[in-house]
């Protein structure tokens with residue numbers, strides 16, 4: 709490894725925002741360490757990073773596994789010292805009414821989306837501080853980290869938590885010249901809905917509803933590359949909260965100015981999506 713090249717670590721880099729971020733940093737001249745639980749897709753991202761001429765270290769690591777995160781960070785630091793940039797991106801989705809969620813669902817979501825970010829910060833920030841040359845931490849929250857959403861209580865709790873953690877850290881780490889950015893995207897066209905958990909519907913219903921939500925994300929969601937660009941641009945700044953996408957900005961400001969209207973509109977949109985999913989379900993049954 710060349711000592712002069714900057715180094716970034718990205719969690720959950722096999723897909724979506726993490727993959728786009730890892731590749732953008734590689735193209736910007738960084739060496740990149742990536743982890744994920746999806747081994748096949750992660751291997752292909754590592755290959756794409758190497759094709760840019762940069763070094764790639766890839767590892768199958770579950771961010772919710774404390775020991776695995778400790779070992780991985782230890783190996784990376786032993787190999788090349790502290791990182792310049794840490795991107796805590798890995799995340800999953802869980803939707804369903806609070807009354808339909810099990811405690812296993814809660815633990816799964818909080819372990820990955822909140823505890824995973826805590827571990828990323830815990831294991832990667834101290835060497836950065838010790839090195840004394842500054843750096844940057846980027847944590848992925850969401851517009852759902854700013855605005856409560858019906859049927860997303862666990863996701864909301866984790867993303868509000870990530871935002872609180874990051875803003876508190878930003879304050880503490882400023883004296884070490886380390887910026888902390890919280891990224892809050894609106895809908896982004898990735899695999900998050902496809903792979904997420906959905907509770908409270910019958911199996912058949914949930915297929916149509918997932919397809920309907922996925923369709924909305926594909927048609928209206930931002931490209932993951934747009935979020936990646938915002939992440940790269942945040943490096944070298946003092947950090948702060950960055951909302952990505954017009955939908956996210958509108959929801960955030962509407963909620964601040966008129967929360968009742970925001971909820972009424974969200975309920976109306978939700979019902980329209982449920983109706984479309986029910987229609988799709990009926991026509992599939994009629995065809996079959």
Ligand SMILES: NC(=O)c1ccc[n+]([C@@H]2O[C@H](COP(=O)([O-])OP(=O)(O)OC[C@H]3O[C@@H](n4cnc5c(N)ncnc54)[C@H](O)[C@@H]3O)[C@@H](O)[C@H]2O)c1
Nearest residue numbers: 720722723724725745770771798799850895896898899900
């Ligand atoms: N897609 C959106 O609309 C959206 C909006 C706001 C915030 N976000 C956030 O952006 C981040 C990235 O999500 P995405 O949309 O790119 O989704 P994605 O599903 O395309 O990518 C997430 C990646 O994280 C990996 N992952 C999941 N659990 C893991 C674990 N335990 N350990 C390591 N890796 C794990 C997955 O395998 C996947 O490769 C998440 O934190 C998500 O909550 C996404």
